[in-house]
Amino acid sequence: MKRKISGVTIELRKGDITRQKDCEAVVNAANARLQTGGGVAGAIHKAAGPQLEKEAVPLGPLEPGEAVITGAFELPNRYVIHCLGPVYGKDKPEAELLANCYSNALDLAEEHRLPSIAFPAISTGIFGYPIEEAARVAITTIIGKITEIKHLKNIVFVLYSSKDLEVYEKILEQIL
Ligand code: AR6
Numbered sequence: 001m002k003r004k005i006s007g008v009t010i011e012l013r014k015g016d017i018t019r020q021k022d023c024e025a026v027v028n029a030a031n032a033r034l035q036t037g038g039g040v041a042g043a044i045h046k047a048a049g050p051q052l053e054k055e056a057v058p059l060g061p062l063e064p065g066e067a068v069i070t071g072a073f074e075l076p077n078r079y080v081i082h083c084l085g086p087v088y089g090k091d092k093p094e095a096e097l098l099a100n101c102y103s104n105a106l107d108l109a110e111e112h113r114l115p116s117i118a119f120p121a122i123s124t125g126i127f128g129y130p131i132e133e134a135a136r137v138a139i140t141t142i143i144g145k146i147t148e149i150k151h152l153k154n155i156v157f158v159l160y161s162s163k164d165l166e167v168y169e170k171i172l173e174q175i176l
Helices: 039-048 051-059 094-111 131-144 162-175
Strands: 002-005 008-014 025-029 067-071 079-083 116-119 154-159
Touching: 008 131, 008 162, 025 039, 025 094, 039 051, 051 067, 051 079, 067 094, 079 094, 094 116, 094 131, 131 154, 131 162, 154 162
Parallel strands: 008 154, 025 079, 025 116, 116 154
Antiparallel strands: 002 008, 067 079
């Protein structure tokens, strides 16, 4: 599903974040120390190779909501933007911290004049954020900043399951 808003295409895609060849940056659902881990972080570090950890770790530790940018090494992208999402029920206010991830990642992409970025559903795996609530925060944050965007042309949400994709589709329809 694709929707164009103020000249920016928002696309919802089912897939693996490590296989987004047409995106200049991919976003990592990182841990505070910017090390490899499970879920998205494990997949991104495995696909990028050990140089990713070498570049990323000295930029940490991150606080929830923060984002940093590194090269993408063996990934088919130019950059990885690492965001630390909130742990649901622990890091509060969680909606604000999750919104900060999307907002800070967009700012980094704009600073680097990137035309495209792919986001996973940050915090909705190991960090336990319910997908529907997280999707609402992700989509409203991006749409809320869309008129500030100068360089990004494509913003992609990459969902790992059909169920998560359906949730995002429903919420994007509701919001527009
Ligand atoms: N591509 C796209 N989405 C994926 C992929 C993938 N390859 N793998 C999982 N997902 P998670 P978090 C989905 O747990 O909740 C790590 O260990 C997954 O289904 O990766 O922010 C870090 O080191 C879920 O919907 O991130 C941290 O310690 C979403 O991506 C911690 O987990 C996020 O799941 C971060 O937890």
